[in-house]
Amino acid sequence: MDTVTATRRFFLKQLASLSAMLTLSIPAKNVLAKGKTALTDVRVSESNNDHTRVVFDLSNEIDHSIFTLASPNRIVIDLKGVRKSAALVSDENKTKLLKGIRSAVRKNNDLRIVLDLNSKVRPRSFILQPDKQLGHRLVVDMHATSLSPTPIKTSQQQRRQKKKEFVIAIDPGHGGKDPGAVGRKGTLEKDITLAVAKKLKVMINRTAGYRCVLTRDTDRFVVLRNRVKAARKHQADLFVSLHADAFKSPKVEGASVYALSLNGASSEAARWIAHKENSSDLIGGISLDDKDDLIASVLLDLSQTATIQDSLELGSDVLKHLGKVGKLNKKSVQQAGFAVLKAPDMPSILIETAFISNPKEERRLKSPKHQHKIAKAILAGIKNHMKNQLV
Ligand SMILES: [Zn+2]
CATH class of the missing domain: 2.60.40.3500 (Immunoglobulin-like)
Incomplete structure (x- = not known):
């Protein structure tokens, strides 16, 4: 231990x-x-x-x-x-x-x-x-809760309360000065992720009850923490980061999906607690700022554990559908300490859609038709996940 x-x-x-x-x-x-x-x-x-x-x-x-x-x-x-x-x-x-x-x-x-x-x-x-x-x-x-008086609702909030929208944040990896991985034919990861994200946005917004927010919709550089911040600002229910993998060997291929690992989570928890005065909306509206550090850390830990569990379930639903449109590199959801996955209360996954370093997959990633298939598979995975949630 x-x-x-x-x-x-x-x-x-x-x-x-x-x-x-x-x-x-x-x-x-x-x-x-x-x-x-x-x-x-x-x-x-x-x-x-x-x-x-x-x-x-x-x-x-x-x-x-x-x-x-x-x-x-x-x-x-x-x-x-x-x-x-x-x-x-x-x-x-x-x-x-x-x-x-x-x-x-x-x-x-x-x-x-x-x-x-x-x-x-x-x-x-x-x-x-x-x-x-x-x-x-x-x-x-x-x-x-008597602590916070009922705020005066804006008409937008009233609409939202009447009919709960399911908000999905799509995060096109890299951008601007950060091209991400580069394929043998010069394809840039940042362009692929944005293209897939835009297709996904159209599909999501066409789905009744769903709304998509993009963490960037142009070729610009966004630091990782601001991507999560943007999603939280829109009260996103899910966070999906899009990427394309690269490896030394051109033969390596297939998609993989990541959720946050607990080790990544515990170091992040320390950071959240250090800034807890700014985090009044942390765990489903429960403020941590009136708790001492020990209690706050346990609350955060439990929230994050539940969020990781949800992320793993979402990830495996998405993986199942990605497997229908292309090869899989890993058949189960992997866990790592990616910074964009660290929101303690928003299920988050990172998708490596394919290997841009594999010439065959680079070609497919560039094809709008295949991008459409990837987007469709991701949305199908999200819908599948939501069907199993009773929230
Ligand atoms: Zn990437």
Whole structure:
């Protein structure tokens, strides 16, 4: 075990006892025996109009994660290895804060629960062990956030809230003074990435409910951090960086997809915390600036872990579709510490569309027809991923 892992485990252990105070729960250790845990009941209660408690009754101990999302406000809870036997949709499950409860099976084995909210809340979750009367329980408490008054909405925000748009940031790699990799025939990576990105933008914007933002739409140089910043400014739900690979040997070929590695994430977390006063929107609207560094680092760590998991799932959906239009260099999603993938709360992938250093692939990358195919495959992968998300 390396020091980082050891330190993280130490923090988690220390914080497990405090989990009721944390916004995100600490996954329970050594959880499930084989076989599925059943969600047997859901109970909702309300006090003082500004506090709602949701209790999930479970047949066994579980591992769960929880995070909040805005526009519209909701809490997402993933229950690992849980099947549903309780009805979640009921008029009794409505309070001043809670609009309703939805659920869907995820990754065949997990249950995702979405608590739709009438306003922004601060959720806290904790696990209760069986006592004389009741069994295993997951408790989610929510209070209306009184810290930030409801801002006056612009008409654009109102439109957005009425019909949630899914915003995809497409990042054409390189640009301007940075040409990226260069093919044997002189093809520049920066031109290919921009051409594919523009095609993708048209396709995405033609899809109902989807909107595309490009981190650059001309041949200009953009530093890596500003690419992520631009995506965050547009409240992007996904970030997809486009590239074309190069290698010494002209024979190497095929596409690959990358997500962030945890090592890359932990060094980045330190940077975020150092600037946490500027990061009030960090984790699904939960501010870190009132937390001390230790708590902030754990919250960030858990958010980033969930984001990486989502990025890996998105990556494998995209990879599957890229495999239909060309060769794959790596059949599974790779992980690395790329700077553009480091937003802690936005699933992000980097796609090496093909090898520009391979003459055959260079030719294909230059062809508008093939660029169109690549763009189509990426969008198909994104759509596939979204179909499996209940958010
Ligand atoms: Zn590149």
